Amino acid sequence: MQWQLHERGFLPVRDPLQRLDDPAFDGIERLAADLPQLVHDRTFRDRIAEYLAAPIDWNAIVADKDDAAIERLFKLFSYFASAYVHAPGLPPVDRIPTHLSVPIVRLAEHFKRPPILAYASYCLHNWRRIDPAGPVALGNIELLQNFSVVNDGKRDEDWFILVHVGIEACAGTALQAVGSAKTIMANGDVPGMARLLEATAGSLHLANETLNRMPEQCSPDVYFRKVRPYIFGFNDIVYERCF
Numbered sequence: 729m730q731w732q733l734h735e736r737g738f739l740p741v742r743d744p745l746q747r748l749d750d751p752a753f754d755g756i757e758r759l760a761a762d763l764p765q766l767v768h769d770r771t772f773r774d775r776i777a778e779y780l781a782a783p784i785d786w787n788a789i790v791a792d793k794d795d796a797a798i799e800r801l802f803k804l805f806s807y808f809a810s811a812y813v814h815a816p817g818l819p820p821v822d823r824i825p826t827h828l829s830v831p832i833v834r835l836a837e838h839f840k841r842p843p844i845l846a847y848a849s850y851c852l853h854n855w856r857r858i859d860p861a862g863p864v865a866l867g868n869i870e871l872l873q874n875f876s877v878v879n880d881g882k883r884d885e886d887w888f889i890l891v892h893v894g895i896e897a898c899a900g901t902a903l904q905a906v907g908s909a910k911t912i913m914a915n916g917d918v919p920g921m922a923r924l925l926e927a928t929a930g931s932l933h934l935a936n937e938t939l940n941r942m943p944e945q946c947s948p949d950v951y952f953r954k955v956r957p958y959i960f961g962f963n964d965i966v967y968e969r970c971f
Contacts, residue, residue: 881954
């Protein structure tokens with residue numbers, strides 16, 4: 729279900745969940761809200777355990793919660809793990825502690841995805857519409873989770889990801905059109921193929937126009953210093969009590 733192609737391309741059919749209302753997740757939501765400031769202050773590693781002190785049965789969570797809630801949890805723990813490992817200015821670490829490793833591994837197993845911050849969490853499930861009745865497009869979408877604080881990279885980080893969300897939304901028409909090409913060709917439907925190519929060209933044109941807006945609010949220098957350090961994978965990292 730996670731990789732089905734829809735009208736929005738690979739974006740989820742339902743807008744991503746903005747918050748987990750279950751009181752059991754209050755500490756997780758507080759950590760998500762405080763993460764940018766903790767990262768900025770270089771205190772994230774020192775304080776993360778106090779936010780995640782409440783015991784949670786992660787096997788029960790993945791069995792009982794719907795995919796939207798599990799997707800949000802996976803996204804948040806992916807951000808937590810990345811902030812823990814990729815911490816500019818701090819000594820490197822070679823392991824992810826249990827209060828991080830167990831949740832992220834169990835959540836990743838549910839989706840059959842690696843236990844790291846990947847594109848699906850970073851982009852596809854990391855936005856909300858300002859006007860719920862409006863389009864999934866720049867100007868009507870905001871980021872749900874980030875690493876940077878206001879006035880120190882947040883605008884650039886937000887825009888970088890939101891441009892990708894906009895591209896995904898624009899490209900949905902092209903992806904659907906290409907998916908129907910085999911049937912159209914088998915039927916010898918020349919007018920249908922012409923419509924398919926027109927739809928594909930229009931969709932890709934909109935995607936390129938969206939990409940061309942990247943420099944409006946994302947500086948290459950800020951991206952390199954504030955955004956990129958957190959979106960690498962992990963090498964030689966031990967997930968405590970997991971692997």
